[in-house]
Amino acid sequence: MPRLALLVEYDGRPFLGWQRQGNGQSVQAVLEEALFRFSGERIGVVGAGRTDTGVHATGQVAHLDLEREVDPGRLRAALNHYLRPQPVAVTEVRRVDERFHARFSAIGRAYRYRILTRRAPPTFDRGLVWHHPVPLDPEHMHDAAQVLIGYHDFSSFRATSCQARSPLKSLDLLHIHRDGEIVIVDVRARSFLHHQVRNIVGTLALIGSGKHPCGWMKDVLAARDRRLAGPTAPADGLTLVEVAYPSWSSRSSS
């Protein structure tokens, strides 16, 4: 039974997240419906990252098993046809080994968080950025963030709903820079706790706006107490940009 990996891009605005839910539209359900219309079979897809409600992806990966061989290019075209008019696109289909698992084979995940720092509200990017009318200093944010790199107890940045067995995680990269009116937070790790990126961004924003000094981040991390960190930044600004596997990654060429 051939196993295939899909590289998936989606605008998360209309979805209750990746995972199939009882009470609304999910990216997984939309993909499974397109697969059903293509194959006439009920085929499940397994995603690498279970993005939350309103979170976007340019580099999500999912795997599935087909009954028979299908040309990857033909499957991509058919899925994109049946996905219309949903804002979900299969950018690539790859034949993978039957031991490949989108979630468990992944060795790294990268997210990008975008913050629009101007008084005027967003137009094109509404729902795709966090609108933060107060100016932020990306250099302060970057400096403050470096204390989080490495293996730590991230309890201060963990959602109460988090299902992970341990709050210990290894953070590989946290880079903040400005691109015009947008402050961009790039973050990379093997895996993340629930809301970890959004809680880190919400905390960094308090440093970038001058409400707390750079050194505050060290105290927040050491406290291992969610109540001491900043608020959870909105889902709008968050995009899953890459899932990495031992020999390839899903980062798009754009």
Added chain:
Amino acid sequence: MPRLALLVEYDGRPFLGWQRQGNGQSVQAVLEEALFRFSGERIGVVGAGRTDTGVHATGQVAHLDLEREVDPGRLRAALNHYLRPQPVAVTEVRRVDERFHARFSAIGRAYRYRILTRRAPPTFDRGLVWHHPVPLDPEHMHDAAQVLIGYHDFSSFRATSCQARSPLKSLDLLHIHRDGEIVIVDVRARSFLHHQVRNIVGTLALIGSGKHPCGWMKDVLAARDRRLAGPTAPADGLTLVEVAYPSWSSRSSS
């Protein structure tokens, strides 16, 4: 009577263009309605560029006259408040001389045209790019385009509906480059004929996809015949990014 210039950004998807129309929503009408809700007066706004249906702007400029002095920051905040939920934002308000005219004082206009060149359809950028599933060679397009720089008769790229007295225009810049899956066409002139940019882009796409050689552009220009050029590229990909005046321009910092 104080004259003010507004720097305006809009997502053109829901609009029949800049200009007030009898039969649908226009950016001008939406701005004038926000001004009315702020001031209680019917105040007209004059735009620098009359963008077509579905065309976007990050650097549109409009002027208006108020009955009394208003702090520019306060006016910007009030207009953005009353513009909700329309995808139109006033990014800046500037006090200008009473001889300033958004359209007639302009000495240059810059547009950016974006073409998504991949098989998969757009997700985030639907209506904001031209989806061109066939690959394009931006270097060929750039080379071919250079014959259009300078003062020429642009009849081959002029819409039949064009109201301009003369087809003679001076094109100052035409630069094509790739940014990942997007091919970007940047163009600048004092002013443009109706559909001139979209007709040039439609013609360049035939060269970029290999249907015509680079040298074909010279023949099309020389023919001064609209029927010889390529089709009009869709409005989706077009954005007015800058209007230049003798001492300032509207280009956003992003």
